[in-house]
Amino acid sequence: GESVGLHLPTLSVQEGDNSIINCAYSNSASDYFIWYKQESGKGPQFIIDIRSNMDKRQGQRVTVLLNKTVKHLSLQIAATQPGDSAVYFCAENPRPLKTSYDKVIFGPGTSLSVIP
Amino acid sequence: EAQVTQNPRYLITVTGKKLTVTCSQNMNHEYMSWYRQDPGLGLRQIYYSMNVEVTDKGDVPEGYKVSRKEKRNFPLILESPSPNQTSLYFCASSSRTSGGNEQFFGPGTRLTVL
Numbered sequence: 001g002e003s004v005g006l007h008l009p010t011l012s013v014q015e016g017d018n019s020i021i022n023c024a025y026s027n028s029a030s031d032y033f034i035w036y037k038q039e040s041g042k043g044p045q046f047i048i049d050i051r052s053n054m055d056k057r058q059g060q061r062v063t064v065l066l067n068k069t070v071k072h073l074s075l076q077i078a079a080t081q082p083g084d085s086a087v088y089f090c091a092e093n094p095r096p097l098k099t100s101y102d103k104v105i106f107g108p109g110t111s112l113s114v115i116p
Numbered sequence: 117e118a119q120v121t122q123n124p125r126y127l128i129t130v131t132g133k134k135l136t137v138t139c140s141q142n143m144n145h146e147y148m149s150w151y152r153q154d155p156g157l158g159l160r161q162i163y164y165s166m167n168v169e170v171t172d173k174g175d176v177p178e179g180y181k182v183s184r185k186e187k188r189n190f191p192l193i194l195e196s197p198s199p200n201q202t203s204l205y206f207c208a209s210s211s212r213t214s215g216g217n218e219q220f221f222g223p224g225t226r227l228t229v230l
Binding site: 091108 | 175
């Protein structure tokens with residue numbers, strides 16, 4: 001069935017280094033992907049999104065890369081800071097996005113720990 | 117302040133005792149959704165609503181009901197809770213005019229069914 005999964009459940013990085021969090025998706029029809037950050041005790045918070053007609057999108061200190069050939073998504077965080085410690089989820093809309101949002105499927109999450 | 121609120125934040129109940137978790141958003145969003153979060157499983161969508169009086173099942177709807185009588189409210193109803201519904205529940209909302217699906221999440225409701 002449709003699924004979104006992450007390659008690594010945990011990731012530890014040194015403060016100041018770059019972080020890369022990976023995600024694999026299974027539905028080739030999905031055309032919209034989102035990354036969320038969840039800090040302890042809080043609800044997920046939107047970070048960045050990307051449509052399938054793009055292969056890269058940049059935000060503030062974050063970059064999302066989309067490789068549709070291998071159905072792979074990644075989130076890159078530049079100069080990782082202690083405040084970046086959280087669980088990161090990728091999510092997809094398994095139906096082509098027009099004017100509706102329909103279902104959203106989340107991956108199991110990757111826990112990022114930043115070492116001071 | 118734009119936000120999604122949920123009540124209660126914590127609830128301990130017993131098997132079979134009907135309960136309702138409320139969700140309200142003040143952003144005039146059309147889309148609302150309920151998720152449950154369990155260790156190792158991430159967030160799984162229970163139900164979603166595209167607009168008033170329009171609801172549909174997500175991936176794990178069994179044992180849950182929802183209603184969308186007003187745009188701002190989207191309550192989650194457990195008619196006969198069971199221990200396997202012990203979980204952390206999140207409500208979320210999104211604007212259909214945003215061009216994407218940036219969902220705003222509530223703070224969560226931790227439910228324990230004994």
